[in-house]
Amino acid sequence: MYYTVDRGPEVHEPSIPDAWELVVGLEVHVELSTKTKLFCGCANHFGSEPNTNVCPTCLGLPGALPVINAAAVTSAMRLGRALNCEVKPSVMARKNYFYPDMPKDFQTSQYDQPTNENGWLDTPAGVRINIERAHIEEDTGKSTHVGGDGRISSAQYSLIDYNRAGVPLLEIVSCPDIRTAEEAKAYVAELRGIVLALDVSDAKMEEGSMRVDANVSVRPRGSDELRTRCEVKNINSLSSLGRAIAYEAKRHISLYDTGDRPIQETRHWDEEAGRTRSGRSKENEEDYRYFPEPDLTPLVPSVEELEAIDASLPELPGAQRSALAEAAGISAPDAGLIVERGHSQFALDTIAAGADGARVVVHINNNLAGGLGELTPELFAGLVQMETAGDLTSTQTKTVLAQMVESGGTAADIAAAKGFEAMDTSELDGMVDDLISSHPDEWTRFCEGDEGDAKKMAGFFTGQIMKATKGQADGKVIAQILNSRRS
Numbered sequence: 001m002y003y004t005v006d007r008g009p010e011v012h013e014p015s016i017p018d019a020w021e022l023v024v025g026l027e028v029h030v031e032l033s034t035k036t037k038l039f040c041g042c043a044n045h046f047g048s049e050p051n052t053n054v055c056p057t058c059l060g061l062p063g064a065l066p067v068i069n070a071a072a073v074t075s076a077m078r079l080g081r082a083l084n085c086e087v088k089p090s091v092m093a094r095k096n097y098f099y100p101d102m103p104k105d106f107q108t109s110q111y112d113q114p115t116n117e118n119g120w121l122d123t124p125a126g127v128r129i130n131i132e133r134a135h136i137e138e139d140t141g142k143s144t145h146v147g148g149d150g151r152i153s154s155a156q157y158s159l160i161d162y163n164r165a166g167v168p169l170l171e172i173v174s175c176p177d178i179r180t181a182e183e184a185k186a187y188v189a190e191l192r193g194i195v196l197a198l199d200v201s202d203a204k205m206e207e208g209s210m211r212v213d214a215n216v217s218v219r220p221r222g223s224d225e226l227r228t229r230c231e232v233k234n235i236n237s238l239s240s241l242g243r244a245i246a247y248e249a250k251r252h253i254s255l256y257d258t259g260d261r262p263i264q265e266t267r268h269w270d271e272e273a274g275r276t277r278s279g280r281s282k283e284n285e286e287d288y289r290y291f292p293e294p295d296l297t298p299l300v301p302s303v304e305e306l307e308a309i310d311a312s313l314p315e316l317p318g319a320q321r322s323a324l325a326e327a328a329g330i331s332a333p334d335a336g337l338i339v340e341r342g343h344s345q346f347a348l349d350t351i352a353a354g355a356d357g358a359r360v361v362v363h364i365n366n367n368l369a370g371g372l373g374e375l376t377p378e379l380f381a382g383l384v385q386m387e388t389a390g391d392l393t394s395t396q397t398k399t400v401l402a403q404m405v406e407s408g409g410t411a412a413d414i415a416a417a418k419g420f421e422a423m424d425t426s427e428l429d430g431m432v433d434d435l436i437s438s439h440p441d442e443w444t445r446f447c448e449g450d451e452g453d454a455k456k457m458a459g460f461f462t463g464q465i466m467k468a469t470k471g472q473a474d475g476k477v478i479a480q481i482l483n484s485r486r487s
Contacts, residue, residue, distance in 0.1 A: 013180040015246040021221045022249050023229075024178035024214055028191055030170045030201045031139060031209040032075045038138045038168035039066030039108065046207055050161040058166035060104025065295050068092075072168035073115070073299055075200040076136045078309050079170055080116030082194050082316060083131055087309075089300040090115040090136070092293040101141035101160055109137035109171075111290040115299065121174075121194075122318060123186040124333050130175040141165040142208075151268075164208075170200075176215065176226060181242040188212055188238060193317040193340060205236050212241055216248040218256070227252075228261060232276055234268040244269040248276050320344040328357030337365050346377055353381035356388045367398055373405035380404070383411035393474040395466070396420045420472065425481075428473060431465055432481045447486050458482060 013022040034044050040057035056064035077087050093111040114135035122128050141162040148154025172191065178184045192210060195203045203210040217229040230252075232244045252262050267276040315323075317339050324335040324344050328351060338344050343364055351357045363384070368375075383404065387397040392415060400414045436443045439461075446457035462478050 011179040011183070013246070013249065015181065016218065016249050016253060019221055020218045020249075020253050021223070022179055022181075022245070023176050023217045023219060023226065024181075024184055024245055025176035025229075026172075026174045026178065026184060026187065027213040027215070027231075028172045028174075028188060029139075029211045029213075030079070030172065030195055030203065032072050032168040032170060033199070033201050033209075034069055034071045034075065034168055036069060037166035038069050038072050038136075039166055040064075042166065044167050045163075046209065048163055050159070050163060053163040054165070059162060060102070066108065066293075068296060068299070069168060073136065074305075074309070075168075075198075076115050076134070076170045077301060077306070078198055078313065079172075079195065079200055080119065080134050081306070081309055082198055082313055083116070083119040083121055083134060083172070083191075085116035085119030085131060085134055087116055087301055087306055089113065089298055091298050092136070092296045093290045094293050095137075096289045097287065099140055100158075101143045101162070102165060103141075103162065107138060107140065108293055108296075110135035113298075121187060121190060123183065123190050124318075124321065124336050125183075125186060127183055127186070129177045129183075129187050132173045132175050134170055134172040137169050137171055139164050139167040139169045176217075176229075181245040184214065184245055185238045185242050188241060189340070190317060196342075197314050197316050205238075208236070211236070214241060214245055214248070216245055216252070217262075218249050218252045228264050230262055230264065230276075231266045232269055233266060233279065234270075236271075240269060240271055243274060244276060247274065251276065324348060324361075327351045328361050330358065330361055334361070341369075343368070343372070346372060346380075349377035350380045350384070353378050355381040355384035359384045359388060363397075363401060367401055368405070371405070374408035375401075375405050376408075379408070379410060386411050386415065390474065391415070392420060393472060395471040395475070399471075425477060428465065428477055428481060431468065431473075432461070432478070432485065435461055435464055436485065446482070 012018065016022060036042060037044050037058055040055050042055050042058055043053045045053060057066060080087050090110055091113040092108055095107045095109045095111070096105070099105055099107060114133045116134035117132070119131035119134065120128050121131060141160055142164050143152070144159045144161070145152045145155035146159065147156030152158060174187065178187060192203045195201050195210070201209055205211070212235045214232045214235065215229045216232060217227045219225050219227050230248060232248055235241050235244055248267070255262050263281070265281050266279040268279050270277050320339045321332040321335045321344075324330075324338060324347055325332040327348055328335065335344070338347050338361065347360050347364055350360050360380070363380075383392075383397060383400060386392045387394065392400065392411070396415065399418065400411050400420070403409065403414050404411065442457050442460055445453050446461070449457065458479065461482055462475055465473050465478055466475070
């Protein structure tokens, strides 16, 4: 069962011609943070000395038998339920082809009976991307090609580390519902947020614990056909994902425009060159010669297990955005950065303590990117209340906030120690009048210039007053006085 993708007005990828439409499906591999590998007791740990987390099972030695990791299966089902999937009885299968970094020369995965099917994910913009399946499989080892351009074809020799071989993965396969590079990035970012909220993986793209392959094709706008796709690998960041999709789409269009067409193949993203490069022809399902893994029994979750999983799910990013948006009086997308940083509950607690929601959001987004430090919701609420009451200017508030993060303490005590006092409006009135008298040309530009000129001169007058008052003047009050004189 799939769901209709409703993205409102027609979506257009700005980097490709209007006559063409981008079609993208993503395969996201998430390494599960279990203590041991999927089928053996070897440590699942990134950064160990090469070939130290290995045993006869993950080295594929004759007579070694796999035993399924129950914690990995539970994590896979939790992520499946968080992605609105149907969790079903499943069967492990052998996927056969030449793996230079898998010593047993096949991968234990799932084929026609995966654990999770028919799910969906909503991006922060409200676009629903259908998920075909999220299946369990083991990771491969890691090859390092030394010399040349880092590819095997030009390498002097290759090194293989089997520490990663057998690490549990969940491969999440989306339907080809994505129409722009920005939608692809938003989908992966939201998926990463869900993974982190569930604590089933650290989802570090730079370390390979979350990896993205993009299946890219194009078609004439208005068509519903699915043309030849190419799978782009070696994508290790969201920015690279967007660039790789845009490049590959333009490459396909160029081929069609010259009467040629792309071939189905695996291509690799070259970050330095900003382009994709041909890898190998893309296999079809029959080439993998799937068959059920004879040494593992089917996985059949009980009703009680699924009910316990559903009850254990935390509040996910979408729900966090909605709750914060309602509490702060902002849009859900505007709450996205706070949720992404993991500060949504802190923001909600601060608002509940009596702080203005809009100011809380502004400060967390702009002034707390480095972390919360010694700040608590109660202390933060006290600071915001002083700001909104006019006891502190925005500049003073930032200064006090920085100290609170570093060493704690109340806003009132820090403000008193720094000698911060709100300036009397009448004093600012006099300063503005003096500035107008001493800078008549600038005042004329402020009053009679175009919008850009007026904005520039407003900044000039505000800067002069801030300099004279050592930052103690309230910028909002200055703006009100300037505008009152202008009218």
